[in-house]
Amino acid sequence: MSHRVYNFGAGPAMLPLPVMERIRDEFLNYRGMGASVIEISHRSREFQAIQDEAKALFRELAGLPDDYRILFVHGGARMQFAALPLNLAGRSATRTCLYVETGNFSQLAIKDAQPFADVKVIASGAADGYRRLPALDPAAIDQAAAYLHITSNNTVCGTRWPSFPETGAVPLLADQTSEILSRVIDYRRFGVVYAGLQKNLGPSGMAVVVIRADLLGGAAAQTPLLLNYTQLDKDDSLTNTTNTFAVYVVRCMLEWLKEQGGVAVMERRNEEKAAVLYRVIDASGFYRGFADPSCRSTMNVTFHLPTPELERRFLAEALAGGLYALEGHRAIGGLRASLYNPMPLAGAEALASFMREFERKNG
Amino acid sequence: MSHRVYNFGAGPAMLPLPVMERIRDEFLNYRGMGASVIEISHRSREFQAIQDEAKALFRELAGLPDDYRILFVHGGARMQFAALPLNLAGRSATRTCLYVETGNFSQLAIKDAQPFADVKVIASGAADGYRRLPALDPAAIDQAAAYLHITSNNTVCGTRWPSFPETGAVPLLADQTSEILSRVIDYRRFGVVYAGLQKNLGPSGMAVVVIRADLLGGAAAQTPLLLNYTQLDKDDSLTNTTNTFAVYVVRCMLEWLKEQGGVAVMERRNEEKAAVLYRVIDASGFYRGFADPSCRSTMNVTFHLPTPELERRFLAEALAGGLYALEGHRAIGGLRASLYNPMPLAGAEALASFMREFERKNG
Numbered sequence: 001m002s003h004r005v006y007n008f009g010a011g012p013a014m015l016p017l018p019v020m021e022r023i024r025d026e027f028l029n030y031r032g033m034g035a036s037v038i039e040i041s042h043r044s045r046e047f048q049a050i051q052d053e054a055k056a057l058f059r060e061l062a063g064l065p066d067d068y069r070i071l072f073v074h075g076g077a078r079m080q081f082a083a084l085p086l087n088l089a090g091r092s093a094t095r096t097c098l099y100v101e102t103g104n105f106s107q108l109a110i111k112d113a114q115p116f117a118d119v120k121v122i123a124s125g126a127a128d129g130y131r132r133l134p135a136l137d138p139a140a141i142d143q144a145a146a147y148l149h150i151t152s153n154n155t156v157c158g159t160r161w162p163s164f165p166e167t168g169a170v171p172l173l174a175d176q177t178s179e180i181l182s183r184v185i186d187y188r189r190f191g192v193v194y195a196g197l198q199k200n201l202g203p204s205g206m207a208v209v210v211i212r213a214d215l216l217g218g219a220a221a222q223t224p225l226l227l228n229y230t231q232l233d234k235d236d237s238l239t240n241t242t243n244t245f246a247v248y249v250v251r252c253m254l255e256w257l258k259e260q261g262g263v264a265v266m267e268r269r270n271e272e273k274a275a276v277l278y279r280v281i282d283a284s285g286f287y288r289g290f291a292d293p294s295c296r297s298t299m300n301v302t303f304h305l306p307t308p309e310l311e312r313r314f315l316a317e318a319l320a321g322g323l324y325a326l327e328g329h330r331a332i333g334g335l336r337a338s339l340y341n342p343m344p345l346a347g348a349e350a351l352a353s354f355m356r357e358f359e360r361k362n363g
Numbered sequence: 364m365s366h367r368v369y370n371f372g373a374g375p376a377m378l379p380l381p382v383m384e385r386i387r388d389e390f391l392n393y394r395g396m397g398a399s400v401i402e403i404s405h406r407s408r409e410f411q412a413i414q415d416e417a418k419a420l421f422r423e424l425a426g427l428p429d430d431y432r433i434l435f436v437h438g439g440a441r442m443q444f445a446a447l448p449l450n451l452a453g454r455s456a457t458r459t460c461l462y463v464e465t466g467n468f469s470q471l472a473i474k475d476a477q478p479f480a481d482v483k484v485i486a487s488g489a490a491d492g493y494r495r496l497p498a499l500d501p502a503a504i505d506q507a508a509a510y511l512h513i514t515s516n517n518t519v520c521g522t523r524w525p526s527f528p529e530t531g532a533v534p535l536l537a538d539q540t541s542e543i544l545s546r547v548i549d550y551r552r553f554g555v556v557y558a559g560l561q562k563n564l565g566p567s568g569m570a571v572v573v574i575r576a577d578l579l580g581g582a583a584a585q586t587p588l589l590l591n592y593t594q595l596d597k598d599d600s601l602t603n604t605t606n607t608f609a610v611y612v613v614r615c616m617l618e619w620l621k622e623q624g625g626v627a628v629m630e631r632r633n634e635e636k637a638a639v640l641y642r643v644i645d646a647s648g649f650y651r652g653f654a655d656p657s658c659r660s661t662m663n664v665t666f667h668l669p670t671p672e673l674e675r676r677f678l679a680e681a682l683a684g685g686l687y688a689l690e691g692h693r694a695i696g697g698l699r700a701s702l703y704n705p706m707p708l709a710g711a712e713a714l715a716s717f718m719r720e721f722e723r724k725n726g
Contacts, residue, residue, distance in 0.1 A: 005397035014402050020391055027387040034368035038566040039377050075437035075589050078603035082587035115585045203401040205606025222478045224445035226438050240441035243568025
């Protein structure tokens with residue numbers, strides 16, 4: 001490991017060393033084919049097996065019920081910000097789609113949906129600067145709406161939904177980009193769960209969409225073909241040439257997750273990693289956590305130092321010590337440590353030690 | 364090379380061995396960062412440098428005029444089949460968009476554009492089974508149309524436009540997926556040239572779009588954000604998390620192309636490779652070329668054997684001899700040898716030798 005840093009980047013993010021080594025080792029010659037996995041047809045039986053295995057592993061690890069479909073889609077989670085209303089707004093006669101605003105990516109989801117739906121923001125954390133989740137009045141959930149959209153983990157602010165709202169007959173849609181398969185969830189609570197790959201699942205440029213089968217079939221006539229979930233489901237996500245490298249890395253990542261013991265084991269490890277850092281913050285008058293403790297993320301730990309000058313020094317010294325990519329998002333500044341599934345406990349502990357030592361010298 | 368086959372797949376296709384080795388060798392640690400190129404932020408200065416270099420090399424190698432923009436876009440060429448009318452149909456008051464039908468992918472471009480434009484097919488090669496390009500009557504090019512779309516190389520049938528039509532004031536749009544940077548073209552003849560990466564440029568899942576700057580600014584209101592060329596141009600293709608691995612491979616591929624001597628050198632090599640195979644076909648009463656000699660592709664050489672049984676035997680014996688992925692597309696059957704930039708002359712010669720020997724034994 002000596003040549004590899006602890007990479008706390010928010011995404012594209014670190015992947016486990018054994019997964020990276022395996023990709024490297026078979027990069028020129030996939031299973032004796034004499035060609036790389038990126039050089040074979042998406043219609044070859046070898047690639048089909050890769051995608052089939054990835055889907056089967058996801059279904060097993062997520063505990064996904066049979067009536068949910070798994071799609072691999074181009075463009076990351078953000079492409080779905082348009083695809084969701086294009087596919088689902090027609091469920092409502094008035095194309096009414098409900099959103100909860102909890103920071104950066106939820107705002108983009110709201111903005112990108114506007115051309116395709118009558119978007120209603122029924123709760124917002126803006127008054128608190130998105131440090132906590134807003135209260136959600138059940139009466140605000142119009143039961144004639146097409147769906148209610150939430151961002152289950154907020155990468156920028158470091159908040160997450162500790163539990164999920166009851167929505168009655170309205171399908172709950174969740175952007176889980178920065179926490180998919182990091183904690184056990186009951187998929188039956190959701191109509192759609194989707195995630196860009198580049199944090200817990202693989203490289204950037206693609207997303208996985210999990211959709212309850214009864215929500216298929218209602219896409220708007222003006223839906224670009226590759227954003228049409230019904231078409232993608234019919235074609236097993238191979239309507240056109242898929243991102244074969246990304247699907248292959250997902251398969252490798254899911255095999256690794258299974259070897260680690262699965263999602264429940266990973267959830268406990270993630271809680272332990274985050275607790276290591278939150279303990280340092282809470283014991284300190286020097287570090288100030290950004291997120292309210294009621295809804296702290298286990299994936300993204302956000303905090304500030306007393307001054308911007310100290311934050312710059314912290315970043316420089318951390319980098320020199322092999323602790324990489326701790327800058328906070330420009331929207332809130334400060335520092336951010338992302339602790340996705342691939343981050344080992346030793347990484348969180350190394351950062352905690354550095355934080356205590358930095359406070360001792362500068363506090 | 365002994366562990367690598369000659370890979371004649373139509374795409375995702377082979378990449379040059381030196382490029383593949385370089386990707387492998389720096390996969391765990393990009394330039395001493397202690398992280399992989401797929402593990403760093405798309406907003407890092409290191410990734411920005413990769414994209415800047417890729418764009419500069421493309422501009423240099425293509426001889427691209429200053430008023431053309433280069434975009435890296437999600438979803439491959441097929442996503443652009445919808446994006447083109449969404450971005451450009453508004454140039455015509457009646458949203459009239461002209462297409463030439465020359466086989467499989469041109470048909471998909473026509474079909475995918477229908478929801479967004481008044482699509483008019485002004486010439487079709489259907490009567491000839493797409494063995495040759497249709498005659499294009501200049502009078503059929505409605506000068507009030509938004510654009511005229513062609514597929515400059517037809518991967519399935521193995522035909523290409525030997526020269527390009529004069530379109531007057533109507534911008535000419537070309538899907539160059541299976542021949543981009545394989546021959547010298549004058550970009551001033553085109554409004555848009557675009558290509559999926561997975562043949563001459565890199566892995567699958569992404570496309571490059573070259574667009575004349577004056578064609579930006581007119582996207583339809585209901586254009587999904589990541590299909591809006593104006594937005595992507597404004598954001599330097601980083602509106603959202605891009606496919607960082609693909610852009611990195613493009614940079615490596617373009618450096619390799621420059622080392623080979625550039626596009627003109629590559630064009631001569633491609634003509635030589637194709638000639639090696641067409642000579643075998645033309646000298647034979649056994650192999651039957653599919654494409655008319657007037658418009659034969661240098662990238663995809665399509666041919667049939669006397670019987671399907673012989674074709675199956677040919678494929679099996681070729682594979683046993685290290686000649687991989689020679690199946691024709693299901694639309695026309697038979698055999699297809701794809702000879703993109705990365706295929707060395709030795710690969711075409713090995714296939715030609717095999718073909719002569721197979722004919723000798725079975726002819």
